[in-house]
Amino acid sequence: MSGVDPGRRALLRHGALLVGFTMLPGLARAEFNAMGLPTVVDARLPGSLKTAPLLDAWIQVAPDGKVTVCSGKVELGTGVRTALIQVAVEQLELQPGAITFIGGDTARTPNEGYTAGSHTIADSGTALLNASAQVAALLRSGAAAQWQVDVGTVWLEAGRARGPGGRSMHYGLAVKGLDARGLHRAASVAAPLRAPGAYRVIGKPVARVDIPAKVTGGAAYVQDLRLPGMLHARVVRPPRIGARLLGVDTAAVRRLPGVRNVVHDGNYLAVLADDEWRAVTAMRALTLAARWEGGTPLPRPDQIHATLQALPAENIVILQRGTVGAARGPAVASRYTKQYVLHGSIGPSCSVAQLSGGVLTVWTHTQGVYPLRAALAELVGMPLDQVRCIHTEGSGCYGQNGADDVAADAAILACAMPGVPVRVQLMRDQENLWEPYAPAMFSTVRATLDGNGRIADWEYDVWSGSHNERPGNAGKLVPAWLRARPIAPSPSLPMPQPEGGGDRNALPLYDIPNARVVNHFLAVTPLRTSAMRSLGAHLNIMAIESTIDQLAVLAHADPVRFRLDHLRASPRAQAVITRAAAMFGWKAGAATLPLRGRGFGFAQYKNLMGFVAIAVEVLFDPDRNTVRILRVACAADCGQLVNPDGARNQLEGGIIQSASWTLQEQLQYGTAGIASTDWSTYPILRFSQVPDRIDVALIDQPGKPFLGVAEAAQGPMAAALTNALAQATGVRRRDLPLLAAR
């Protein structure tokens, strides 16, 4: 299980010589961009073919005709495995169950950087759509050449090329009719794509391939991996960031039943045992045996935004249009804030690693096997091509949780026990205390109407720490900070527009003649932070949409009408807004019952991906300071749909998760450290609190680009809830979470 397929590696190395495909040690991390992507080889190619243009990097046909499809994107619980299979089999004329699909393995798949940012279907789906169409054409050519018939008389059907007179051959034989390159050739810019109206798999609600195992106890997660002779490890993290280990008596721990090793390296502590519960028991003993001092003091949580504002900022003007500040009409000026939020994966992060035959193999639920491999190779001092990362599903992550850190733990501990597979899982408090949080942030907005009730000018400033602390170098991984010879993290960098980081969706999509938007990037902030589903878009959309509602009031306009009037250049934006309003039964000026509120929210994710509009109705209980979400109506346009049920599932989940963040979630901490160690100190929505009803409508766009959907609901749901609560209470709340005691 641990070896790298030498044939595949040779193939890829050959490919690297030809077109720069990424397996050579020389093409290292420094050449990956912020999304972990390698250099563009051919910018004319669609999707991820730009960076990995060889057809057989994506689709391989074995001599027996069996087809293997490879993607650099990984299943994070969003259903992309099934959706990518749907795309790949469409023109290959195979059933979804007939192929082998591999997602995220540094020995077998292309490098597509991180699975993040709702990019999977747009990047990998587009690559597979085009690659599979070209492979299908090649299979027909190969068969036609062998039969000496016109290629136009050859078609594919159920895994076989078929021709005149009832002739047929499987795909493995068809490939033999091609020249010596076979499928090992660069993709063409233009592919013979099927007309969307003829799709038989794309756009259909195909059942997810992973769910049967997940509901029956099948092996579905890295947590379920059991290798022969595997040891269980547990780590002991410092009680606070920056704490130093004064001393630890490991002798008593080493004598505990089943303990095979204790690793003590600087401030790094771990124990390995022959049984998981024995490892946990030994971890507790090791925790008690360790004496720590110091630690980096944290700011007071009630002053976090003032603390952030006082930090050195890189001020980046991301929009300067016309002249702001000259308009003299009715104006809105406000400040919006967000606290640190936990990813809160239900399963603490886990990884298995084994050093065998000179190769370190790491099974990991990372979002990016290639960037992680580079960081782990640096961490353990091994060449890139002797480290292999294999994606294996974990609990949902929603961004960078402890996945990469625990993979580093597994790598370190596997190197300490050569030949032996080592499984490490974090405990709940370790996951909570050490994961990189969604950053606390704040923004200010000032907007003015003209004499016709239209927005005349708009100024928006957003302050945030980094939303991207992914590896990166080895120093982005917690264990690298703790060892006796620590590795410092590489500098934090802002994520540039058009996607942005803290400034994601900070640019209003609305027609505004004069606007200025500034991103104040804080490279160093008090707590470790990184990417969480939608990044800054959660707060920015909430702030923009709150402002739009207030401007609509000043303009004596219905908020939905006001939005439509400022989106005349975007018919797709208008379509989702109109659809959501119709589903909801939105009526301009409709009276509401006391303590009831209706709210609307809209955004196009990053102003270039999926369009989502949401209307909600809430009932506020002033005595208990709680909100009951009576109904949610959501309309979405995520381009050409691949799996409508999968898209609905993501939108429903995004709506509920965003409701939890927006209403009640904030990391608890004090100057002495993090207090949100468990679910009682970090409560998330439970069944009694989720909306009574959620309706989702999808607007399909046959033949248009895939836009992605997994993160698109977070901002609009926050906005709709904020606007609904403002109506229900009569007072607009601008600080997240909305129900925080204040």
Place this chain on the structure above:
Amino acid sequence: MTTRLNINGQQKTVAADAGTPLLYVLRNDLALNGAKFGCGLGQCGACTVIVDGAPVFSCVTPVGALAGRAVRTVESLGTAERPGRLQAAFIKHQAAQCGYCIAGMLMRAQALLERNPHPDEQEIRAYMEANLCRCGTHHRILAAIQEVARGGRQ
């Protein structure tokens, strides 16, 4: 030391101390994947199994407390090839995203349906309150349970 357990209708003898939480015995000694480690504190329900008809957090239940009691895990409900009724309803409604919480959800729902075969939505929500889902799959989980509660009718 060894402990005797009744797991999914079979007598098992495992080499585990009486104080070992059931979760670790299920996952490691018996290689049953269904119950998951989530918090180790009985706060999230990912480890939920049924003991003598009641939902139990296996992460905080020592095996020494289970002598003579019947333990059931999600593996007892059916297989991927032949899913049980509730499992089939979860598949039909695609009631999972990452799915890490789902085996626990199934076992808590199963315990409810055995006590009360026709719970209404409010009863289901109240009973399922103990189990957390971070992906926001709640409505699909409710729909799957309701389908069984209504005897297969939508």
